[in-house]
Every structure is written in structure tokens, then in C-alpha cells.
Amino acid sequence: MDTKTIISLRCWARPIYLLKTLDGLRRCRGLEKYKLLISCDFDNPMMSQQILEAVEMSQIASAVEAELVFHDNNVGCAGNFRYTIDKSFENNEDW
Numbered sequence: 001m002d003t004k005t006i007i008s009l010r011c012w013a014r015p016i017y018l019l020k021t022l023d024g025l026r027r028c029r030g031l032e033k034y035k036l037l038i039s040c041d042f043d044n045p046m047m048s049q050q051i052l053e054a055v056e057m058s059q060i061a062s063a064v065e066a067e068l069v070f071h072d073n074n075v076g077c078a079g080n081f082r083y084t085i086d087k088s089f090e091n092n093e094d095w
Helices: 014-024 046-056 075-089
Strands: 006-012 032-039 065-070
Touching: 006 014, 006 075, 014 046, 014 075, 032 046, 032 075
Parallel strands: 006 032, 032 065
Antiparallel strands: none
């Protein structure tokens, strides 16, 4: 089984910061050795669209296997952190 280290990124209603972060991450050497989990804790459709556009603009998916998750409800900072920890330690074949 080929497992990869997971980079988990939590975001909330800050598409410009997310875009800058993903642009910097995309330029890192060796990024293809990782998986990226982006967990967005914001249940506003307009903001979710802006987050999605930021991810697409960054072209991060061309550099790394990535999963973008939008929560159905606002789970809060601690809840989003817990989600990314739990998801990161799941069996890699599950996602």
C-alpha cells in the first residue's frame, strides 16, 4: 500500500488568504508526495462559491491529490480541527 502524508488545511470565509496559501503551497518542491485535505467551515453558499473559485484559481489540484470539504453546518474552529484530524487518520483508501 502506497500511503502519503496528508496536509490538512482548515479555512473559514477568507478566500484571498486561502488563494495565497495555496499558491505558496503549489510552489513547494516534492508536493506530489502528499495529499491535501481542505476543510471549509462556513455554510454560506456565496462564500462557499468564493472558496471554490480560490481553490480553482490556485490550480493546486494540478500539483497534488486534493480533497475539498464543505461542512453542512458551521462546526466551529474546534469542530473543524477535529474533523481534519479524524479524516487525516482514516485509511487512505477511503478517500
